[in-house]
Amino acid sequence: MKMKDLLKGIHYEVIQGTDEINVxxxxxxxxxxxxxxxxxxxxxxxxxxxxxxxxxxxxxxxALLIEHKIENIPNSVNVIKVKNTKLAMAIIASRFYDEPSxxxxxxxxxxxxxxxxxxxxxxxxxxxxxxxxxxxxxIENRIGxxxxxxxxxxxxxxxxxxxxxSFAEMIENNVTDAVMEVTSxxxxxxxxxxxxxxxxxxTNLTQDHLDxxxxxxxxxxxxxxxxKMCRFGIINADDPVSQDIIQNSTCEIITYxxxxxxDFMAKDIKYSQEGVSFTLNFCDNHKKVKLNVPGEFNVYNAxxxxxxxxxxxxxxxxxxAALTNINGVKGRFEVVPNDNGYLxxxxxxxxxxxxxxxxTTFGDVKEQVQSNLIVVFGCxxxxxxxxxxxxGEVAGNFADYCVLTCDNPRKxxxxxxxxxxxxxxxxxxxxYEKIEDRKVAIHTALKxxxxxxxxxxxxxxxxxxxxxxxxxxHFDDVxxxxxxxxxxxxx
Numbered sequence: 001m002k003m004k005d006l007l008k009g010i011h012y013e014v015i016q017g018t019d020e021i022n023v024x025x026x027x028x029x030x031x032x033x034x035x036x037x038x039x040x041x042x043x044x045x046x047x048x049x050x051x052x053x054x055x056x057x058x059x060x061x062x063a064l065l066i067e068h069k070i071e072n073i074p075n076s077v078n079v080i081k082v083k084n085t086k087l088a089m090a091i092i093a094s095r096f097y098d099e100p101s102x103x104x105x106x107x108x109x110x111x112x113x114x115x116x117x118x119x120x121x122x123x124x125x126x127x128x129x130x131x132x133x134x135x136x137x138x139i140e141n142r143i144g145x146x147x148x149x150x151x152x153x154x155x156x157x158x159x160x161x162x163x164x165x166s167f168a169e170m171i172e173n174n175v176t177d178a179v180m181e182v183t184s185x186x187x188x189x190x191x192x193x194x195x196x197x198x199x200x201x202x203t204n205l206t207q208d209h210l211d212x213x214x215x216x217x218x219x220x221x222x223x224x225x226x227x228k229m230c231r232f233g234i235i236n237a238d239d240p241v242s243q244d245i246i247q248n249s250t251c252e253i254i255t256y257x258x259x260x261x262x263d264f265m266a267k268d269i270k271y272s273q274e275g276v277s278f279t280l281n282f283c284d285n286h287k288k289v290k291l292n293v294p295g296e297f298n299v300y301n302a303x304x305x306x307x308x309x310x311x312x313x314x315x316x317x318x319x320x321a322a323l324t325n326i327n328g329v330k331g332r333f334e335v336v337p338n339d340n341g342y343l344x345x346x347x348x349x350x351x352x353x354x355x356x357x358x359x360t361t362f363g364d365v366k367e368q369v370q371s372n373l374i375v376v377f378g379c380x381x382x383x384x385x386x387x388x389x390x391x392g393e394v395a396g397n398f399a400d401y402c403v404l405t406c407d408n409p410r411k412x413x414x415x416x417x418x419x420x421x422x423x424x425x426x427x428x429x430x431x432y433e434k435i436e437d438r439k440v441a442i443h444t445a446l447k448x449x450x451x452x453x454x455x456x457x458x459x460x461x462x463x464x465x466x467x468x469x470x471x472x473x474h475f476d477d478v479x480x481x482x483x484x485x486x487x488x489x490x491x
Contacts, residue, residue, distance in 0.1 A: 003038070003063060003080065006092045010082055017078030021063060026096050026161060027056075028089060029153075035060035040089045040161075043067060044189075065089070087190045090160035094194035100167035101196040104134070104175060107308055108182040108192070110226050111203025111236075113354040114301050115181040116462075118201060120329040121305035122179045128322035129314055134170035136180035139330060139462045141166055143173050157186030160193065177312070184222035197230035199308045200251065203300065204239045206353030224248050234307045236300060237262040254311060256303035258296070264307045266299050271361075280306065282316065289320050292327050295361040297354075331462025333358065336481045340488070341451030342371075346477045348461025350380065350407070352390040355458055359398035362454050372400040376445045377458040378438070379421055381412030381467075388417065392424025399456075401448065402432040405441035407459045408467040438466065442480045447488070457481070 004019040012019075025037035030052040033039060039061035041050040053061075053070045063078040064070070067085050082088045094101070107122060109115045119137045126133045127144070134143045136158065141148045150165045157180070158166060170178055182200075186192050205220055220241050227233040227249035235242050237257035246253050255262035258269070266278040266289075276299055277290045291302055302323060309319045328334060336344040349355045355377065362373055375395050379388045395402050404421050406414045418434050425432050435441040442457055449455050457477050460466075466475035 001096060003078070006038075006095050007080065007082075007088070008095075010088050010091060012088075013081045015066070015079040015081050016073060016075070017063070019078075019080060021078055023063065023096070026089075026092060027061075028159065028161060030056040030059060030061075032151075033059050033061060037061050038063045038065060038092075040065045040085055040092070041067065041070070042085045042089060065092075084190075086160075087193060090190045090193035093160040093164040096161075097164040097168040099194070099196070100164060100171045101178075101194070103171050104167065105177040105199075105312055106167075106195060106197050107177070107179045107199045107201065107312075108195070108197045108226055108230065109180070109201040109203065109304075110182040110184065110187070110223050111201075112206045112351055113349075113357070114203035114297060114304075115183075116348070117298065117301045117329050117332050118203060118304050119179050119181055120332075121301055121323065121326060122308055124326050125305060125309050125314075125319055125322040126177050126179075126312075128325060129309075129318060131176045132174055134166070134173075134175040134178040136163070136166060136178065138181060143170060143175055157181060157183045157191055160191045163191060163195070182226055184219055187225040188222040192226075192229065195229065197226070199232045199234060199311060200226040200230035201234040201304050201308055202227070202236055202239070202242070202245055203304065204236055204353070205241045206351055220244065227251055227253075232308075232311050234304050234311070236304070238300075254307050256300070256307050258299060258303075264303050266303055269296070269299060271296070280316075280320070282310075285316065287316060287320055290324050292324070293333055295333065295357065297357040297361075298333070331460075331478075334461070334478065336478055336485075338481075338485045340449070340485065342449045342453040342455060344446070344455045344457070344481055346457050346461060346481070348463075349377075349458040350460075352387055352394050355391055356394045356398070358456060358458065359395070362456075371452040371454055372450070373398065374401045374403070374445050374449055374453060374455045375399040375458065376403045376405060376438075376441050376456070377421075378405045378407035378409075378414075379417055379459070380408045381410035381414070381417055385420060388420040389424030392421040393427050394424075396425040396428025396430035396432070399430055401445075402430055403441045403445045404432060404434045406436055406438045406466070406468075408463075409469075410467050411469055438475065438477075439480050442477065443484050446481065446484050 023038045025034040027033045027037050028040045028042050039056035109118045116138050123133050123135050230251050233249050233251045233253045235255050237255040237260040256264040258266050265281040269278040275292045280287045280289050331348050334346045349358045404418045464476040465472050
């Protein structure tokens with residue numbers, strides 16, 4: 001495709017060369033550049049790709065898209081200037097791959113917590129119905145059980161080139177529906193611009209990512225962008241910001257909830273350690289729903305999944321039957337089997353609200369079986385520091401014992417992170433200890449547990465790595481638990 005066709009509708013200036021050249025490849029990463037590529041110089045929080053322009057030229061870039069001047073560009077290289085390269089990249093990527101999102105049913109899920117689980121629920125429902133589904137999530141990008149060939153470079157929502165390439169790969173493989181997590185950062189940075197969403201889902205808004213957005217208002221405004229990009233918006237009516245989202249959206253709105261009047265409501269909810277059941281009320285229809293995963297938060301996740309599949313055109317009874325077959329998501333309330341008589345849960349909970357959700361799930365169960373709740377968790381380094389004492393206080397209010405440890409400290413001092421969590425737990429009467437080594441911390445918590453107790457290991461969930469200063473090591477909470485049980489089985 002010619003450069004001028006990729007740039008159609010974008011205000012641009014030809015600084016050097018021409019816009020008549022053919023563009024066979026596009027990239028923003030000089031490390032993966034192919035010969036005869038357009039190199040897009042995007043500016044991120046920590047890296048300005050303008051600084052890599054000469055490296056890109058050396059490995060084959062014949063055209064540059066820039067925001068600001070770069071010195072000493074060879075005359076043989078075509079240079080185009082735009083106001084915002086991230087926004088331009090999203091438009092170019094969609095056109096380069098022939099607008100693939102228009103050829104799919106595209107469902108996007110945004111919110112602080114629940115995105116991965118809702119993505120998984122919807123995917124499983126659609127697959128049970130017989131659809132071919134592509135998934136883009138924190139855990140994996142795949143079609144069915146096959147990972148996408150397009151490299152997964154970003155742990156959350158892909159950049160716009162990777163995203164559009166993923167959609168194109170799905171089209172080539174006859175995918176009918178694509179389900180994806182949509183983060184606030186992705187919306188703010190235009191990664192999802194030009195995506196043709198059929199359905200957008202809002203799960204909730206609680207404190208997170210203030211290191212990126214600065215304020216909760218900015219964080220909310222970023223999330224709201226999705227509901228100006230879709231045909232149907234599925235909104236959690238119980239969340240305090242739901243009315244703001246509804247009032248500022250440009251799509252048709254469908255609501256779900258437990259406590260607030262909504263289109264899809266859960267009533268007569270019954271919780272157990274094994275799962276939850278409820279009556280779904282929708283348009284005077286009352287249908288029984290059974291989930292094999294526990295917790296009120298999973299009732300919300302199920303409601304949003306049911307609503308989205310219904311508005312894709314599928315009957316409620318088929319959706320509910322499919323939902324009954326779902327047994328959980330890796331790293332999300334994942335039960336680690338053992339013969340020691342206590343329940344071990346690994347979960348990704350890494351915000352105050354998600355930690356509270358998982359801890360309160362066991363409130364009634366604890367009283368019934370007189371068990372203790374033991375919690376192991378830490379907080380990520382170089383991320384929102386204000387949530388650390390809040391999470392400490394949340395854990396202390398609900399747990400019987402806590403082990404404070406490392407998460408992904410990155411380049412921060414792990415001891416300082418733990419001490420900031422400690423400020424919160426000291427406001428409670430919960431006993432605790434501090435163990436920097438996460439493996440030792442997990443083993444300590446498991447050793448302390450007795451039959452019928454519950455041990456929750458929070459923060460990393462599906463992750464199989466730990467980021468320590470300038471290195472990344474293999475680390476998997478589930479593997480650490482299994483290792484312990486292999487050495488300390490009671491039977």
